[in-house]
Amino acid sequence: MKSARRQPVGRKLVDADTSRARLLAAAATEFASHGFAGANVERIARGARLNKAMIYYHFKDKADLYREILRDMFGAVEARVTRMAASDDGPAAKIRGFVEAIALEADARPHFPPIWFREIADGGSHLDAATVSHISGILRVLAGIVQEGVAAGQFKPVSPLLVHGGIVGPLLLYFASGGLRLRMDRAGVSGASGFQRDEVVAHIQRVALGTLEGRMS
């Protein structure tokens, strides 16, 4: 059980500059750039200014390290949207807040959008029970907001999963495609990288609300 949590309870896991925290940070970058299979433990160790053996001191193996990052990522998103939805704003403001929450999390953890895309492509093969629970919690929060809006007569009863796709699809696409857009730009596809983050978020907020308020058909 050497991979069990060693930090004192209540202590931030990743913020502290422990070797474990540095490994997690380096691994997040590596997994985001190369995927689980393409990630190289030697590179992760070097990125953390340590050596490979330290990875196996703190984690059971590469997959264990990866799963820890997935749990952290989705746990953070779930916590953020849950906190947001606990406010006494109306449903429309909460939909905006939901979009904003995902975007803020992508700011705080830039590895989140690419890793999420890769995990989708993998069919979720690395998700453990805790992570699945976080994801389902995120969906439940959104479904609750929609339900609230419907009850208040402000929203049409659109399927929460359709709303979710309309928010998360474009949002992750934007945050995950920074490198690609730069590349396209250099290849002469103009305007691909000239894009304001806030403008994208605001657009997605408007579209999500428009969908829910039935201004679509």
Add this chain to the structure above:
Amino acid sequence: MKSARRQPVGRKLVDADTSRARLLAAAATEFASHGFAGANVERIARGARLNKAMIYYHFKDKADLYREILRDMFGAVEARVTRMAASDDGPAAKIRGFVEAIALEADARPHFPPIWFREIADGGSHLDAATVSHISGILRVLAGIVQEGVAAGQFKPVSPLLVHGGIVGPLLLYFASGGLRLRMDRAGVSGASGFQRDEVVAHIQRVALGTLEGRMS
């Protein structure tokens, strides 16, 4: 130059049951499931009922095989949207046609959505000039439709890249996440896999049009 095209000109590359076509089909499945780094040439060969050596007879190496699949994929999408946009439908119908074209291509090439997601996460590191040109062609077609609609006074001048994200993000998310939704369903997240393809496509068509017709803010 042993990887040069061997098929007679005008012959379908993938449909024929040649060893090369079988390798391409097996490789597409393998790359979609495991990504470039995670793909295994031995598995690809077995999937094509051949052996590893045949891969190196037809292709220079694993990367060459992968790039060929990318070119085929994006070439097919570009061809389809270009053909669609050449019709004399109005701009609204063409926006619907654009969404439909992407969806039809995802039906025809199920490896397309996951591979596209992975390539985004990779920052487009495997895209060669031909593939970049296909992608930029797809964007140009969409920009043209938007321009047409604006000129006809039917659309607001929304950035084509925002429209593109609003279409392609949710659409790829839906098509790429079949496996994950099934997994979530089995984990007790109800309704994740109970979804009609046509209903999703219709929803995305409505949202895209709503965006362009200015029914959002």
Add this chain to the structure above:
DNA sequence: GTCTATAAATAGATAGAC
């Protein structure tokens, strides 16, 4: 906790027969 050295396995690529 941290390191060096190394074992062990995987997997991309090639040689050469048929």
Add this chain to the structure above:
DNA sequence: GTCTATCTATTTATAGAC
């Protein structure tokens, strides 16, 4: 065109010293 056998490099993971 297709195969078997093999070479070689990479890389995950561990042993064991400090």
